[in-house]
Every structure is written in C-alpha cells, then in structure tokens.
Amino acid sequence: MFTDSIPSRVLDWTGRAVCGLILLFLVLPIILVIPISFSAAPDLRFPPQGFSLRWYVQYFSDPDWIGATLFSLKVASLTMVASVAIGSAASIALVRGRVPGQELVSALVLAPLIVPHIVVAIAVYVQFAPLHLTGTTLGFVLVHTTLAVPYVILIMSAALSRLDVSLEMAALTLGASRLRTFFEVTAPLVMPAIAAGAVFAFLSSFDETVVSLFISGVENKTITRKFFEDLDFNLSPVIAAASTVIVVVTVGLMAVGQAAKALSVKRNVSVGDT
Numbered sequence: 001m002f003t004d005s006i007p008s009r010v011l012d013w014t015g016r017a018v019c020g021l022i023l024l025f026l027v028l029p030i031i032l033v034i035p036i037s038f039s040a041a042p043d044l045r046f047p048p049q050g051f052s053l054r055w056y057v058q059y060f061s062d063p064d065w066i067g068a069t070l071f072s073l074k075v076a077s078l079t080m081v082a083s084v085a086i087g088s089a090a091s092i093a094l095v096r097g098r099v100p101g102q103e104l105v106s107a108l109v110l111a112p113l114i115v116p117h118i119v120v121a122i123a124v125y126v127q128f129a130p131l132h133l134t135g136t137t138l139g140f141v142l143v144h145t146t147l148a149v150p151y152v153i154l155i156m157s158a159a160l161s162r163l164d165v166s167l168e169m170a171a172l173t174l175g176a177s178r179l180r181t182f183f184e185v186t187a188p189l190v191m192p193a194i195a196a197g198a199v200f201a202f203l204s205s206f207d208e209t210v211v212s213l214f215i216s217g218v219e220n221k222t223i224t225r226k227f228f229e230d231l232d233f234n235l236s237p238v239i240a241a242a243s244t245v246i247v248v249v250t251v252g253l254m255a256v257g258q259a260a261k262a263l264s265v266k267r268n269v270s271v272g273d274t
Contacts, residue, residue: 030247032046033240033243033244033247034240034244034247035047035048036048036237036240037055037056037237037240037241037243037244038051038052038053038055039051039052039055039237039240040052040054041237042236042237043235043236043237044235044236044237044239044240055236055237055238055240055241056241056245058238058241059238059241059242059245062238064226065223065226065238065242068221068222068223068225068226069223069242071137071220071221071222071223072205072206072222072223072224073206074137075137075140075141075144075205075206075222076144076202076203076205076206077202078137078141079140079141079144079145079148079201079202079204079205080148080198080201080202080205082141082145083145083148083149083151083152083197083198083201084152084194084197084198084201086145086149086152087148087149087150087151087152087153087156087197087201088152088156088194088197090109090149090153091152091153091156091157091160092156092160092182092186094106094109094153094157095157095160095161096160096165096168109149109150109153110150110153110154111150112146112147112149112150113150113151117147117208117209117210117211118210120143120146120147120210120211121210121211121213121214121215122214124143124211124214124215125214125215128143128215133215134214134215134216134217135215135216135217135218135219135220135221136217136220137220139215140205140212140215140220140222143211143215144204144205144208144211145205147204147205147208147211148200148201148202148204148205149201151197151200151201151204152197152198152200152201155193155196155197155200156190156193156194156197158193159190159192159193160186160190163186163189163190167185167186167189168181168185168186171184171185195256196258199253199254199256202253203250203253203254206223206246206249206250207224207246207250208222208224209224209228212224212225213225213228223242223246226242227239227242227243
C-alpha cells in the first residue's frame with residue numbers, strides 16, 4: 001500500500017510544481033514592475049539602478065495622470081452602482097422568478113463575458129459616435145455597466161440560490177411588499193455577495209482597456225488609455241509607478257471581494273442550517 005501511494009504522491013507534487021510555475025509565469029511581469037518603479041534610472045530597466053521615489057512624485061504631480069486616474073475612478077464608481085442595481089434585479093428575476101425563455105435570457109446577459117471586447121468596442125463605437133457619446137462619462141458608464149453586470153449576476157445568483165426561499169415567503173405572507181422584502185430580508189442576508197459583486201464591477205470598469213481605447217476622447221480619457229499613450233510617446237518609469245499604484249489598488253479590492261464572497265457563502269450556510 002505504501003509503494004502504491006508513491007506514484008500518486010509524485011503525480012500530486014508534479015501537478016503542484018507545474019501550477020506553481022504557471023502562476024509564476026503569469027505573476028512575474030507584475031512583480032517586476034514594482035522594483036522598476038523605485039529605480040533611479042531615467043528609463044525602464046531591470047534590475048533597477050539605485051532607489052528613488054521621483055517617479056511616484058512625478059505621477060502624483062502630473063495633471064494628466066491624475067486627471068485620467070480620477071476619471072477612471074468616477075466612471076468605475078458610477079458603473080459599480082448601476083451594475084449592482086441592475087445585476088441584483090436581474091438575479092432575483094432569474095433565480096426567483098419565471099422568466100419566459102430564461103435560458104436564452106441568461107445566455108444573453110452573460111454574453112459580454114464571452115464576446116471578445118474588440119468586437120464590443122467596434123460595435124459600441126459605431127453606435128455611440130452618431131449619438132456623440134464617445135468621450136463622455138455617460139458613454140463610458142453605459143458600456144462599462146454592460147460589461148460589469150454579468151459579474152454581479154453570477155455572484156448574486158449563486159448567493160440567492162443558496163438562500164432559503166422560505167425566509168422571503170414568510171415576509172411576503174406577513175404583508176411585506178416584494179421591494180420591502182428585498183431590502184429588509186434578502187439584501188441583509190446576501191450583503192457580502194452584493195459587496196463582492198460591487199468590487200468586481202468596479203474592477204472590471206477600472207481595468208477595462210479595449211473598449212476604453214475606442215470611445216475615449218481628447219479630454220476624458222481613462223488611465224488605461226493614458227498608459228497606451230505614454231507607451232507610444234513618453235516611455236518612462238512613471239508608467240511603472242502608475243502601474244504599481246493600480247496593482248496595489250486592484251489586489252486590495254480583489255482581496256476585499258473574495259473575503260466578502262467567502263463571508264456570503266459562510267453566512268448562507270449558517271442560515272440554511274438554522
């Protein structure tokens with residue numbers, strides 16, 4: 001029995017090693033950006049030469065970088081609010097309701113996760129250009145919400161499917177409206193899922209690149225558009241400093257989202273047990 005377990009152990013450790021190497025291959029470029037951002041050299045190079053915070057100072061003092069960052073934050077915040085509202089309502093309809101052609105509706109709602117963003121970008125530009133929505137906050141929020149809603153629906157639907165429907169039915173039989181039932185019964189129980197969906201909606205908007213390149217204007221541009229402009233015309237370690245700031249914010253928000261999602265699963269399990 002001991003000898004029979006050796007091949008399985010070797011296979012297990014081999015699989016872990018391969019997964020570790022793949023993870024290192026994916027994460028290594030992001031890790032290398034961080035020390036480059038603290039380099040004293042005037043260009044992008046690795047290993048970094050010396051230590052300096054000049055590139056962070058230049059990033060935070062550059063009105064173009066700060067303007068693009070603030071615009072991205074505004075668009076992502078508005079997208080988050082709209083996505084949570086639309087995604088929550090859609091999740092309740094798909095999980096609790098009887099929607100005609102429910103499978104088709106679910107596929108259409110989740111299509112932005114499957115369709116290449118370059119296809120979405122071309123289609124959106126063709127539609128937005130005649131309406132003068134390119135380069136506007138409304139245009140960005142509309143298309144980013146379309147791309148972010150599927151994340152909210154996936155997380156909310158999973159939480160609602162694990163939530164005991166009798167809790168909602170009890171509130172309805174006692175005279176509460178569906179809207180009041182949602183805000184006073186359903187929403188508190190799935191709040192971690194709502195928070196996780198909000199985080200992922202924010203990140204999907206803040207990190208979106210392809211569509212933003214197509215619909216950005218001269219004045220209103222996202223930070224991802226600013227990255228591509230500087231890569232073409234002003235290649236300097238400021239890009240590494242800005243990338244490090246974005247990586248820290250993104251990883252932090254993803255950790256919050258994962259923690260909220262885990263808390264949602266734990267809470268729903270405990271509610272189901274009671």
